[in-house]
Amino acid sequence: MIDVMKMFKARMYMKRNEPFLYSWHAYVGYELDLFKAFERPVTKFDVADALQLDEDLLNQWVNVGVSIGHLKEAGRDRYKTWNAWKLPKPKGNNSSGVLLKEMMELHIPTLLSYPEMMRKQERLHFDEEKHAPTVAETSRLLEVLALPKMSRRLKGKDVDTVLDIGCGEGGYIKKLAERFPNTHFTGIEISPAVTEVAKSLTRDNQNVSIENADLWKYKPVQLQGMVMMNNVIHYIDLEKRQDLFTELSSWIKEEGILSVVTPIAGDSDSTPFANVFNSFFSSFDNLYRLPTRQELAQWGKHAGLELLSLQTVIKEGGWYIVQYEKKS
Ligand SMILES: C[S@@+](CC[C@H](N)C(=O)[O-])C[C@H]1O[C@@H](n2cnc3c(N)ncnc32)[C@H](O)[C@@H]1O
Incomplete structure (x- = not known):
């Protein structure tokens, strides 16, 4: 019985964390301008080559994208951005992606430092000049x-x-x-x-x-x-x-x-x-x-x-x- 509960809880934590995948995927896409790169059907190889990115990791990112509906297979080994209205616009256009960036680069890492800060009874220092923009x-x-x-x-x-x-x-x-x-x-x-x-x-x-x-x-x-x-x-x-x-x-x-x-x-x-x-x-x-x-x-x-x-x-x-x- 106890083992079943353990498994049930673990499954619940995983399920509850699923939305993180959407945010992570959108963040990476925003940061590297990938949704724009896949605007028209294109192969992963061509994108990796054009943007000088690690092809294997890009491949993983595309796989997740297809499974959560951010990307879609478009035949002949090509992929394209899907459901673009849900995704952040490219950088620099007052895009909502900047919020993903702040969450992923600042809020989440900070909250993850809680155990260490609490053990050491220390605080971080907010680097104003770095984060101000x-x-x-x-x-x-x-x-x-x-x-x-x-x-x-x-x-x-x-x-x-x-x-x-x-x-x-x-x-x-x-x-x-x-x-x-x-x-x-x-x-x-x-x-x-x-x-x-x-x-x-x-x-x-x-x-x-x-x-x-x-x-x-x-x-x-x-x-x-x-x-x-x-x-x-x-x-x-x-x-x-x-x-x-x-x-x-x-x-x-x-x-x-x-x-x-x-x-x-x-x-x-x-x-x-x-x-x-x-x-x-x-x-x-x-x-x-x-x-x-x-x-x-x-x-x-x-x-x-x-x-x-x-x-x-x-x-x-x-x-x-x-x-x-x-x-x-
Ligand atoms: C969260 S932003 C808000 C910007 C804007 N007021 C808005 O609501 O869109 C806070 C701003 O206050 C500035 N700020 C913080 N301390 C300040 C101070 N002592 N004097 C002037 N500006 C300050 C920061 O550099 C930052 O740009």
Whole structure:
């Protein structure tokens, strides 16, 4: 009986892990541009030759692809990409593949270091410069959902200046700048490489300026109509979060807005994903756990900001947009 249970459990673990194959396969295809290579029917040999890849490993990747429906046999030893709508687009087109890359290269290896970190009672160090470009790109996948909630705060109001702290590639301010041509948008970003990307993507936007700056050493030259801080809180030490809100509040005009995007964890109704984010962030000595709902309310209150709304951006990820108004 016990042996049967053992086998049953082992089978269950394997079954539960099957989705990993889909992600792994899609990740490899994205990273090596293989779905593009197999766009038209082609032999494995020709792809290996053209892209200078190990033919045996490519062969294995193709076999898995056929069995999970990412590739299809096309006769005469040729294969082609199948169900392309499910697969990531090639690199560099704001592709969803960048999320696979972040998961496979950063999140999963980090979570797999848990036993060693726990035994040694040590943390990893998050290499900001190395990961900043990927992280800035994945954050952008939320833009489409969060943007309307930001626009709503600017619409019909005469907001002359907006500041985006930790602006990443500047995706939010670029889109808002196009929508609100009479408002000036400033983005500050600590990573020099990401700052360069933001500058080049907003090159044609007259009402956008991007600066390479650390938020702790920055002060805007004038009071702002709206300050945004999207997906930055987990970079901020817990002890400094209240100070940060107080500081940001002092940069905002009376009746101006503070708009913050962040996942929230720590509630009984937090999603498993929000909780595993915390497992990820806690693995590093320079990243910090997500805020709770209560903390977000409290930091605002102590900084003279009235909580206007707390709305869901992505339920599964536990992502929210929290907006405050500076009290007069
Ligand atoms: C997860 S990304 C989010 C980018 C963008 N706000 C978005 O939501 O799409 C966080 C960004 O904050 C930047 N950042 C972290 N600490 C910062 C600091 N002290 N000053 C300015 N930027 C910072 C990081 O380099 C990174 O590009």
